[in-house]
Amino acid sequence: DTGVSQNPRHKITKRGQNVTFRCDPISEHNRLYWYRQTLGQGPEFLTYFQNEAQLEKSRLLSDRFSAERPKGSFSTLEIQRTEQGDSAMYLCATAGTFEGELFFGEGSRLTVL
Amino acid sequence: AQKVTQAQTEISVVEKEDVTLDCVYETRDTTYYLFWYKQPPSGELVFLIRRNSFDEQNEISGRYSWNFQKSTSSFNFTITASQVVDSAVYFCALRGNTDKLIFGTGTRLQVFP
Numbered sequence: 001d002t003g004v005s006q007n008p009r010h011k012i013t014k015r016g017q018n019v020t021f022r023c024d025p026i027s028e029h030n031r032l033y034w035y036r037q038t039l040g041q042g043p044e045f046l047t048y049f050q051n052e053a054q055l056e057k058s059r060l061l062s063d064r065f066s067a068e069r070p071k072g073s074f075s076t077l078e079i080q081r082t083e084q085g086d087s088a089m090y091l092c093a094t095a096g097t098f099e100g101e102l103f104f105g106e107g108s109r110l111t112v113l
Numbered sequence: 114a115q116k117v118t119q120a121q122t123e124i125s126v127v128e129k130e131d132v133t134l135d136c137v138y139e140t141r142d143t144t145y146y147l148f149w150y151k152q153p154p155s156g157e158l159v160f161l162i163r164r165n166s167f168d169e170q171n172e173i174s175g176r177y178s179w180n181f182q183k184s185t186s187s188f189n190f191t192i193t194a195s196q197v198v199d200s201a202v203y204f205c206a207l208r209g210n211t212d213k214l215i216f217g218t219g220t221r222l223q224v225f226p
Contacts, residue, residue: 031212042117042204042216043158056213091158099165101148102214104158 004105006092012111013082020078021108023092032075033102034067035091036060043091049075082112115140117207119217126195127225134190134220136205142166147181147188148206148214158204164188195224 005024013019025032030051035043046065048056051072061067064082069075079086089109093102116139126132138147149161162172164181172179176193192199202221206214 033213040218042206042218043214045213045215048212050212056211089156093158098212099146099163101160101163102158103160104150106155106157 004092004094004103006090006105006108008108009106010109010111012113014113015084016081018078018080019082019110020076021090021092021110023075023077023105025074025092025094026096026103029094029096029103030072031095031098032069033093033095034075034077035093037089037091037107038087046077046090079110082110084112086110087112115142115207115209115215117205117215117217119205119220121220122218123221123223125223125225128196129194130224131191131193132195132222132224134192134203134205134222136188136190136217138186138188138205138207140207140209142209145207145209148208149179149188149190150204150206150216151201152204152219153201161190161203192222195222197224197226200224 007022032049034046037043045058046061047067049069052069064080067077089107091107093104095102118137145166147164151159169181178191180189200223202219204219205217208214
């Protein structure tokens with residue numbers, strides 16, 4: 001499968017714990033995005049990388065959130081000291097060009113108890 | 114500011130009916146791109162179409178058609194002869210001069226046999 005891959009697909013954690021999600025992009029895509037989607041809402045932009053450079057971060061991304069994309073390949077999204085409000089689907093998407101469509105992974109669902 | 118409004122939260126139709134999903138957008142950018150995505154129950158967002166702001170031609174792809182009207186800032190999506198497999202949440206999205214897609218809140222379409 002050469003699509004966008006996300007792991008883990010589901011994560012249940014207790015409040016206060018740290019979690020990390022991984023995204024493996026389509027290999028030739030240099031643009032990588034993280035979005036968050038809560039029930040009944042559209043995806044909300046969190047952050048964006050072009051190659052290894054993080055070019056934009058949403059104000060939704062508090063200090064507890066950090067994202068990396070070492071070597072411009074896979075990306076990780078870490079949430080520290082999770083809160084119940086962090087419960088959501090975290091979506092990764094990649095694109096080959098500015099004009100191109102985003103290809104989304106299946107998402108990583110986080111449940112914070 | 115950029116905004117996408119999908120006023121229809123949920124639509125229910127019977128198979129073979131035609132259905133139109135509305136999308137109204139706001140942007141001050143002169144160059145922008147509009148998208149439609151489908152999110153089936155499995156959860157993965159699937160790209161359907163991309164339109165740039167300079168191309169107002171309507172497009173038809175099988176049972177799907179799109180009507181882009183800059184004068185009313187609308188990009189509506191019509192499914193002809195709907196089928197049960199069309200049941201999903203459909204999102205309209207906008208990209209202006211920045212790299213991020215702004216999504217609407219989605220329209221849930223239920224097609225009953």
